[in-house]
Amino acid sequence: MSARAIRMGLESVATPSGRVGGLICWEHWMPLARQALHNAGEDIHVAVWPTGHEMHQIASRHYAFEPRCFVLAAGLVMRVKDLPPGLHASTEVAENPDAFLLRGRSAIIGPDGKYVVEPVYDEETMVTAELDLNAVDQEKMTLDVSGHYSRPDVFTFGVGKGSI
Numbered sequence: 001m002s003a004r005a006i007r008m009g010l011e012s013v014a015t016p017s018g019r020v021g022g023l024i025c026w027e028h029w030m031p032l033a034r035q036a037l038h039n040a041g042e043d044i045h046v047a048v049w050p051t052g053h054e055m056h057q058i059a060s061r062h063y064a065f066e067p068r069c070f071v072l073a074a075g076l077v078m079r080v081k082d083l084p085p086g087l088h089a090s091t092e093v094a095e096n097p098d099a100f101l102l103r104g105r106s107a108i109i110g111p112d113g114k115y116v117v118e119p120v121y122d123e124e125t126m127v128t129a130e131l132d133l134n135a136v137d138q139e140k141m142t143l144d145v146s147g148h149y150s151r152p153d154v155f156t157f158g159v160g161k162g163s164i
Contacts, residue, residue: 010036010159018043018133028059036159038067039146047073052105065113068139070131077124078102111139
């Protein structure tokens with residue numbers, strides 16, 4: 001994979017709704033991946049999870065609070081009966097084909113780390129909200145990890161520099 005391809009995955013994109021970026025699953029625990037997207041100026045971050053259990057909710061709320069952006073946390077919903085042929089659930093759940101293996105827990109989180117829309121469990125639905133992007137700038141007045149608190153006099157940061 002080229003350095004350019006890696007950099008392209010750690011950028012935000014200007015859209016009519018604001019600058020949007022995203023990570024999947026464990027990438028949210030990689031501080032340098034997070035910082036690259038923080039530096040890219042996300043207004044809205046898409047956090048995709050296999051399911052949004054409690055630690056994924058904590059990571060999503062932290063992600064919103066750290067760079068002061070909105071987070072659209074998307075957790076998947078899957079029932080036992082939706083497993084591909086050849087894969088089997090544990091015996092305790094396999095007896096109920098309608099039992100949930102992945103419970104969703106999609107949510108929308110504001111740049112202050114608080115829920116705009118609380119997590120939705122065990123339901124396939126569209127989670128939506130009107131987002132006021134002014135909240136991003138307001139919250140950055142108290143903390144801006146890529147701006148006035150980033151200490152460019154001490155730290156330098158780059159994506160895809162050097163050999164990969």
